[in-house]
Amino acid sequence: MAATYSISDLARELDITTRAIRFYEEQGMLSPERRGQERIYSAKDKVTLKLILRGKRIGFSLAECKELIELYDPSHGNRKQLETFMDKIAERRDQLQQQLLDIQQMQLELDTAEERCLIALAETDKKQSVNS
Template identity: 75%
Template sequence: MYGISDLASEFAVTTRTIRFYEEQGLLKPRRKGQERVYSARDRVTLKLILRGKRIGFSLVECKELIDMYDPRSGNRKQLKRFLEKIEERRQQLDRQLADIQQMQLELQAAEQRCRTALQDCATCE
């Protein structure tokens, strides 16, 4: 069992972040008086949410994958869906990378035009 401060400290997030995930239905702590008590499953869920966020998944995507957890089936459905999501994310990143590379080329061209124009202006003075 873990307290909210324990999890926040372990994963370097704020208690507010944990409460937000709770409000979104991703974490389901028990109550012990006014105190929230998180289970080992909640801890793993938080770890998965944070890992998913790091690789660019939305909370909705994280929730979808977490809700598919079913150890009785060996998690085949969950793992297949996770692979689909990874491929989608990879394709999105490839598109973004191509966009960034194109922008860099355009910036280079604009910079070169500006430098040429400045040189031409220097001879005009």
């Protein structure tokens, strides 16, 4: 018999909320069986959730995660999925590199602003001491 999980089992095991799991289900990314009101998740649903969480950790949008998951086709191999994943990794690296450059530029601008403020404060203190 294949492994199955309740929503609370998955939430506990993957350290996420049941609300998050229901959200991914609403987005069409999970499709648990139903037994009355109870959701029964398969091993495939668990793997899908792990992939979603991994994708979110590395900065992929939910749409990108969904695209990658939908590309998986075990009957034809997963070359297309892996190639797309590699493309998205390269894109994400480029975005992060640009963000790093932007942060470094902002730090330089903050350093300059701080230096100007310190000089202005020193001049203000000097003027006040001369006028006192």
